[in-house]
Amino acid sequence: MTNNYYEFFCPVKVIAGKAALEHIPYELTGLAAKRPMIVTDKGVRAAGLLDPVIAACEESGLEIVAIYDDVPPDSSTTVVRDITKVYRKEKCDSIIAVGGGSAIDTGKAVNILVSEGGDDIAKYSGAGILKHPLKPFFVVPTTAGTGSEVTSVAVITDEKKGVKLPFTSSFLLPNAAIIDPRMTLTLPPHITAATAMDAMTHATEAFTCMAKNPLSDAYATAAVKKVSQSLLQVMDNPKDEHGRLELAQASTMAGIAFSNSMVGLVHSLGHATGAICHLPHGLCMSLYLPYVLEFNLESIREPLGELLLYLEGPEVFSATPASRRAEASISSIRKLRDALYKRCQLPRTLKETGKVLESQLEAIAEMALDDGSIMFNPREVSLEDALSVLRRAWA
Amino acid sequence: MLVKRLQPMVSHARRSYVGLMFQVMGRALQAISEVDEITRNETRALPVGFLFEMQVMPNGPKLIVEHTGNGLLHYHRDGAPRPVDLSIQFKHMTHAFLVLSFQEKTSVAFANDRMLVDGDVSLAVRMTRVLNRLESFILPKLVAERAVKEYPANLHLPEKLLSAARIYLKVATNFVETARA
């Protein structure tokens, strides 16, 4: 392609590995932050995940001056306003978000208000509204999947209007993402599986959709390799620190890949299914991935075939004729899903979820067509196309 | 030296071309919404009074259409009557030229970060489908295939020729009307 052009951007410092949390005080000091606030949810606190973070700071004489631990799974403008009040009252000067997608998005939104002023977060909704860097912001992910620690997007629900407000700005990116294997060690099996499959989908879609580029390709393939090599090991041995760290890194790498080259139809369908049937995001990703790859097959034969190397390793790759590699990649993903079903009943079809009615497929298809991610799917998708993928994913 | 002297002429030509294409597309969008049911099925979902803009940053040519109800689009040739609801903005005249001269598909331009969406993304997706439909209607098949991701399978030649003729006719009369006004 002679008109080829791309952009790649990721200014987030990644601090990963054993005793990574203990680097937080040094990093905060480096940004002249002395009064951090932690934003998290009840689950994280109950699992005892805050303790090592707090201990790491206190040992360095850095006091956490406020903790907000009541972020709901679907964060709202009211929550953002409440946290902002606490932040101002306690005269905090930085934010540490500890948690999954919702806590991280909430941290990003709070950072807008405490940096820009005011109480109305809706005012800053949209793309490119922010013009200045925000307060020091750190993210400690406790799930290995969303990749939110390296994306410049946050989504917050406006309860009164019943709409989701998107915020997009590179200033939302945290100063650092701290990836410590201790944070994901206690994730229950079905969440481990679903979030890892979210990361796998981010990487696969980034590598096969329209905005793919050489830099994001490198992150995507590395992420696919790490998930394929470590996911089942971690499922069989949840306390495997090395495997946990591999999955956490894969998630961040996949996040870097997709935030620079976007996702496609798996996400369009997944977002719609999440909104209509209230199924967890990672589950939807795992469910739709092979069916969408089959739908896109003839447009993505080459890159999908390349992924076989990272999914199955060099032996299988070289033993498979080039013309069969794309299909073999899909089989490999199906095999992984079967193995996950065996270990934690992660559904492979809409019927297996027990939460979707066949009569809802039409509504899901319609909603998926309006999802932003569909723009980057390599194949044009009509309502009929979306429905036929859904029907195949049904049972 | 020659390059330096030619540059302004090239950029002037691009600017005029982009401005002209926006006018043609604005009129064609209005026309296609009057003759094509599939387009109206898309546009009906837009709020009535919804203003859509395509613009070249920072203050380049723009195209503004309004949804006046029942899927019908109205082309505002004198600019927006009030702040627009959705804006698709090309970062540079060169990028607009690449897309509007059908050297780069709209979807590829999005993927390549050539343009920004300001407003509801789901409505931007919808407008992209309308633009694709429009392009596959009014352009010869060969050019249209370059402009859109997939040439619609349900667009058979007679239908296309017929509709295209009607759209061209409408665009033409619209031009004449403008000239008279």
Ligand SMILES: [Fe+2]
């Ligand atoms: Fe995802």
